[in-house]
Amino acid sequence: MNQNYTRYTFSNSVKKAQEKFGSRAAYQKVELQGADQFILTAREISFINGRDGFYMATVGENGWPYVQFRGGAKGFIRVLNHETLGIADFRGNMQYITTGNINATGKAALILLDYPTRRRLKIWTETEVLDPARHVNLLEKLTVEGYDAVIERLFVFHIKAFDWNCPQHITPRYTLEEIKTDLLPNNLDIIKDCRPQHLKSDSHPNNSNEPK
Numbered sequence: 001m002n003q004n005y006t007r008y009t010f011s012n013s014v015k016k017a018q019e020k021f022g023s024r025a026a027y028q029k030v031e032l033q034g035a036d037q038f039i040l041t042a043r044e045i046s047f048i049n050g051r052d053g054f055y056m057a058t059v060g061e062n063g064w065p066y067v068q069f070r071g072g073a074k075g076f077i078r079v080l081n082h083e084t085l086g087i088a089d090f091r092g093n094m095q096y097i098t099t100g101n102i103n104a105t106g107k108a109a110l111i112l113l114d115y116p117t118r119r120r121l122k123i124w125t126e127t128e129v130l131d132p133a134r135h136v137n138l139l140e141k142l143t144v145e146g147y148d149a150v151i152e153r154l155f156v157f158h159i160k161a162f163d164w165n166c167p168q169h170i171t172p173r174y175t176l177e178e179i180k181t182d183l184l185p186n187n188l189d190i191i192k193d194c195r196p197q198h199l200k201s202d203s204h205p206n207n208s209n210e211p212k
């Protein structure tokens, strides 16, 4: 946990809740510890490079929060430098809620999850929405070759704080690629056919060519 994180999130009402439920003293110590931390280390960078999606929260001018999913090919979230991330934003339902919210407030909070290892990283950002036609070099950096999507704009996330969460309550889930490349080859017993011989497909009555 770092200082920016506590400054952004520990509002008066949050502190009151911590007081009421007994965690205020401990978190006050956290607030007073250390310097601001928002420079990505090798740990965060390798985690971000492995993601194929994340959730992004923005806030509308009327104060309503909004959460939307962004996905793409693994690695589509580019680490531009130790304090900056970028993605190409694809055409969707053309409501442009995220874009409008960022244009109004300049902020987005991200949560990135790795389900197999049950890790999650929260990131607070000041965010820019950029026109790809005017930022061709950046567009090149944020484009994933061969991925089928229309790029409408670029999001650049200037990291202001991040915080790792504990793995509690995350159910491990696997993509097809993870199952094929990691899970199955190392756990062949998962696909071992456990049925008695007479129920196996080649001897099953439904698979017989004989007339029924």
Ligand SMILES: Cc1cc2nc3c(=O)[nH]c(=O)nc-3n(C[C@H](O)[C@H](O)[C@H](O)COP(=O)(O)O)c2cc1C
Pocket (backbone or CB within 6 Å): 068, 069, 090, 091, 092, 093, 094, 095, 096, 097, 098, 099
């Ligand atoms: C044809 C089409 C229809 C969509 N309809 C919805 C929808 O009804 N609700 C939704 O949450 N996302 C929908 N999506 C996905 C969103 O458009 C997409 O996640 C988009 O990036 C949301 O952008 P925003 O958060 O800036 O509004 C749709 C996408 C497409 C291509």
